[in-house]
Each structure stands twice: as C-alpha cells, then as structure tokens.
Amino acid sequence: MSRVHDMGGRHGDGPVAPEPESAPLIAEPWHGRAMALTLASGALGQWNLDISRHARERLSPGDYARFSYYEKWLAGLADLLVSRGVVTRAELAGAEPAPSDLSARRLAAEQVPAVLASGGPTSRTGPPPRFRPGDRVRTRPRAQNAFVPGGHTRLPSYAAGAEGTLILAHGAHVLPDANAHDLGERPEPLYTVRFAADTLWPEAAPGDEVTCDLWESYLEPVA
Amino acid sequence: MAHDDPDHPHSLLPPEPELRVRALETLLTRKGLIDPGALDVIIETYSEKVGPRNGARVVARAWSDPSFRATLLEDATAACAALGYHGRQGEHLVAVENTARQHNLVVCTLCSCYPWPLLGLPPSWYKSDAYRARAVRDPRGVLAEFGVTLAEGQSVRVWDSTAEIRYLVIPMRPEGTEGWSEDALADLVGRDAMVGAGLARGPA
CATH class of the missing domain: 2.30.30.50 (SH3 type barrels.)
Incomplete structure (x- = not known):
C-alpha cells in the first residue's frame, strides 16, 4: 500500500506559507551542498533517478515527517551509497576510507555545465499507444x-x-x-x-x- | 531493493544536518568520488544562472510573438530550447495557458518535480507538505493563501507532475501593456505566476 510521501489530498496540514520571490532559493549553505552532493553522486552511475526517489520514499514515516527537505535528500543519499556498495557502513560511521574503483567516474568541475545542460531524458522507443486523447x-x-x-x-x-x-x-x-x-x-x-x-x-x-x-x-x- | 532496511545507514551520520553533509562530502572526496569544485559549480549554477528570469523570458516572448506562442503550446521542449533553456529537470516541457475560463496550478504531490531550467530550484512552499497535500484537493483555498482570487466563471485545473513532464504556466497578459517590449513584459512575470500560485503583475 502507500507510503508516507503519497500525501496528495491529505487533511490536517494547515495553510501554505508563501515566501517573497526575492528570497534566495538556496536558503542555507548546507542546502546547496546537499543538493550538489546528491547530483554529483548520481553522476557515478550507480543508480538512476527512480531509485534515488524511492530511496527517499523508503525513509521511515517518522524520519520522512521529521526531516527537512534536504535532510531527506542526505538520508536517501547515505542509504543509497551503502545499499549500492559505493561506501561501507563502517566508512559512513567514520572508518578510514578505502580507495574506490569508481573514482574514474568522478564528475569533474569542468564537466558540470554539459551534464546539467543535457539532463536525463526519459523518452524512449517503445510500444505503440493503446489509447488516444479523448479516451x-x-x-x-x-x-x-x-x-x-x-x-x-x-x-x-x-x-x-x-x-x-x-x-x-x-x-x-x-x-x-x-x-x-x-x-x-x-x-x-x-x-x-x-x-x-x-x-x-x-x-x-x-x-x-x-x-x-x-x-x-x-x-x-x-x- | 525490494526490502526496507530497518537499520537505515543514514543514522550512522552525525545528527546535525550541516555536519552530516560535511561528513558525506569529506568521505566521498577522500574516496576520490567527488570533486568539491564540481559542487561549487552546481551551486553557482542554481544560485546565480538558472532561475525564474528564464521562464519570464519565455512568457514574455509568448505574449509578444503569436508564432512563438503557438510553438510553445505545441512543443514547449523545443520552443524553450530555442531560447537556450533545457536540461536537468526540464527534459520534457509542457506549457499551459491561463484564460478567462481556466486557471492552471502546478504541484508535485509525490515529491517536488519542478521545471528547473525555467524556474530554478523550487521554493520551500512548493516542497512543503501543506502545498503537496492541499493543492490538489483545495486549490482555491491555497490560491487564497497566495492572495489570488479567481474571476467568476474561471475553473481551476491542477497539474500533478507525476512523471518527467515539467509544466510552465503562462499567466494572462495584464491589460494596459500593449506595445511593451519583451524585457518590460518579463519584469511583470514572477515565479509564483508561472507555477499558477500567482498572477502577472499589472503595469505600475
């Protein structure tokens, strides 16, 4: 059945708090760091967009509700790094890091503009549609x-x-x-x-x- | 991947978010997996280069140029790419136009999908539980919290971004702006208006 992220239509949340359009979109320096770390780690190619979304959805309902937005990203990233074998639990807990054979895939600063500009289109060649507009x-x-x-x-x-x-x-x-x-x-x-x-x-x-x-x-x- | 890990590895990191992100960045850098300079470039891109001004230029062009408007409504991905706006979280774009009969509002109830190349990173309210929960069920109540009252006879269509299609709302062009330049028109178009949580500003 559903998970905690599936909240469309839920009752009890209270009013939305609009913000001035002049407010910075990266409110705290660590928010930007968490966002960029997630993007750069994705470039290692050890998971896809859907896996990373599901990692956030798989947080416990208590953590999902308690964590701020970028805390969810960080927690999802940490869980993925371990579950995909990129880092070990011991390394995450502070052990001396071992070298990684994925380092050849490291996203270099000069590659960033091209990677962000191309993105990751999800359109594919696939079966013909069964339905049409109006159905x-x-x-x-x-x-x-x-x-x-x-x-x-x-x-x-x-x-x-x-x-x-x-x-x-x-x-x-x-x-x-x-x-x-x-x-x-x-x-x-x-x-x-x-x-x-x-x-x-x-x-x-x-x-x-x-x-x-x-x-x-x-x-x-x-x- | 089918099973939940009851002992979430993220709990091994320090409790403070700032320390948590620093610990992860340090670990990945020492393993040779992260170039901290790449993080700087990503942050600079989304704090200085990519933001709602991009979307405002698209709207202003659509208001000024009927053939661009037609292309935008037919294939927004191509129309925006022609202005130089494309890429991550904007790979597949659809533009929806407000009219006297219909107001459009965009949400992502399942996460926080948002047209990054046109609007930049989403603001906090767009990612909030309250917006995600209520925009689909009570759009008129949410719009009132933004100070937006719809005209009589105007229905609301809420677009829940559940796939990789990203939506841009084209607000109604304010009256009294005939003959304005695209730059002047773009100044009337704010971020909230392009999500549908606001309207274009009128001439001062």
Missing part, C-alpha cells in the same frame, strides 16, 4: 507497484480507481515502477489524464479538474 480510462484500483510489494509507483493514492479522460499523449517513457527496482526501463506510453475534481473529492468546486501523468499499465479502458 475514457480508469486507473488501477490501488496505487501499488505491480512487480514489488511496497515498491515505487507514480500513481498517487488519491487517483487510484478513478475514471478520467486522456488529454495528452507523450510517447513512450521509462517505467519508474520497473526502473526503481533494477528491473530495466520497460518503456511504456505515457499520458496525461484529466479527472473531474468532484469525482476525487466531493467538496471540490464543479468544473475544477486535476491531471496526473500516468503510464499505460496504470490504465484500463472504460467502455
């Missing part, structure tokens, strides 16, 4: 990974078992549910699906809508 579809009854219990998925719980209308087709993209678990990219057609908000929440204003970006295997046709 009515229904999402999986539960927001769960079909391969791994408790695994990563990008279907939010609030949109599980919901009927909507497909409005955009994006071609085939890497399937996070597989890619987060070392099961390969298994590209599938990706769509944007529009839901009438009052079918998700009865109190929603009539005419309001919510969209989600959903992979083909999350969807079934509505006759």
Whole structure:
C-alpha cells in the first residue's frame, strides 16, 4: 500500500506559507551542498533517478515527517551509497576510507555545465499507444507497484480507481515502477489524464479538474 | 531493493544536518568520488544562472510573438530550447495557458518535480507538505493563501507532475501593456505566476 510521501489530498496540514520571490532559493549553505552532493553522486552511475526517489520514499514515516527537505535528500543519499556498495557502513560511521574503483567516474568541475545542460531524458522507443486523447480510462484500483510489494509507483493514492479522460499523449517513457527496482526501463506510453475534481473529492468546486501523468499499465479502458 | 532496511545507514551520520553533509562530502572526496569544485559549480549554477528570469523570458516572448506562442503550446521542449533553456529537470516541457475560463496550478504531490531550467530550484512552499497535500484537493483555498482570487466563471485545473513532464504556466497578459517590449513584459512575470500560485503583475 502507500507510503508516507503519497500525501496528495491529505487533511490536517494547515495553510501554505508563501515566501517573497526575492528570497534566495538556496536558503542555507548546507542546502546547496546537499543538493550538489546528491547530483554529483548520481553522476557515478550507480543508480538512476527512480531509485534515488524511492530511496527517499523508503525513509521511515517518522524520519520522512521529521526531516527537512534536504535532510531527506542526505538520508536517501547515505542509504543509497551503502545499499549500492559505493561506501561501507563502517566508512559512513567514520572508518578510514578505502580507495574506490569508481573514482574514474568522478564528475569533474569542468564537466558540470554539459551534464546539467543535457539532463536525463526519459523518452524512449517503445510500444505503440493503446489509447488516444479523448479516451475514457480508469486507473488501477490501488496505487501499488505491480512487480514489488511496497515498491515505487507514480500513481498517487488519491487517483487510484478513478475514471478520467486522456488529454495528452507523450510517447513512450521509462517505467519508474520497473526502473526503481533494477528491473530495466520497460518503456511504456505515457499520458496525461484529466479527472473531474468532484469525482476525487466531493467538496471540490464543479468544473475544477486535476491531471496526473500516468503510464499505460496504470490504465484500463472504460467502455 | 525490494526490502526496507530497518537499520537505515543514514543514522550512522552525525545528527546535525550541516555536519552530516560535511561528513558525506569529506568521505566521498577522500574516496576520490567527488570533486568539491564540481559542487561549487552546481551551486553557482542554481544560485546565480538558472532561475525564474528564464521562464519570464519565455512568457514574455509568448505574449509578444503569436508564432512563438503557438510553438510553445505545441512543443514547449523545443520552443524553450530555442531560447537556450533545457536540461536537468526540464527534459520534457509542457506549457499551459491561463484564460478567462481556466486557471492552471502546478504541484508535485509525490515529491517536488519542478521545471528547473525555467524556474530554478523550487521554493520551500512548493516542497512543503501543506502545498503537496492541499493543492490538489483545495486549490482555491491555497490560491487564497497566495492572495489570488479567481474571476467568476474561471475553473481551476491542477497539474500533478507525476512523471518527467515539467509544466510552465503562462499567466494572462495584464491589460494596459500593449506595445511593451519583451524585457518590460518579463519584469511583470514572477515565479509564483508561472507555477499558477500567482498572477502577472499589472503595469505600475
């Protein structure tokens, strides 16, 4: 079933606190360090974007709620470095570091602009789409990974078992549910699906809508 | 990877976040896995070079140039790349336009997906539990907290960024700006307006 990160629609959080647009986007020096360390460690190629997202989702609910944003990043990074064998638990606890055969993959300062500029597109050659814009579809009854219990998925719980209308087709993209678990990219057609908000929440204003970006295997046709 | 590690390795690091990040950076540097100079370049990029001014230029161009607007709505990735905006967390872009009938608001309920090449790093409120939880269920309440009241007859469409598609909201062009230069128009377009949590500023 769902994990703590899947909070869309949850009650009890109170008001949003807007900030002045002039406020720096890196509020504390260590925030920038944590962000940059995460990006540079990703360049070692020992995990992908979906694995790193799932590492943050796998924090205990207590840690997830207690940690600030970049503390989640740091904790996810530390857990990944150990689980992917990049560092040992002893090294993390302060033991003398051993040399690593991954050092040839180290991201050098002069490589950074090109790496950030190219990013990591997720579009792939894949199977032809089963659906087209205008089609009515229904999402999986539960927001769960079909391969791994408790695994990563990008279907939010609030949109599980919901009927909507497909409005955009994006071609085939890497399937996070597989890619987060070392099961390969298994590209599938990706769509944007529009839901009438009052079918998700009865109190929603009539005419309001919510969209989600959903992979083909999350969807079934509505006759 | 299927199983949770009940003994999370991150708990081996010091409790203070600043010490934690320093301990990790030191360890990875000593192992030859991190170039601290690369971290400096990444931080400099997202604190000085990439920010909401990029998105504002895209919006101002769309307001000024109907053929660019059409391209942007058809293929935002290509249209933004033509202005030099592309890359990490903006590999696949979609632009959505506010109208008198519909207001658009962007959220990522599952994490914090955001169009970095156009807007830079997300602000704290975008990453907050309150925004992630409430934007989809109570968008009008959230907009009121930003001081935004919708016009009568305007519906809200909330875009939950659940894949690698990143959304840019094109706000409505303020009245009284006919004939303005793109630079002057860009000055009216703030970050919050391009997430849909604000509106473009009117002429002073």
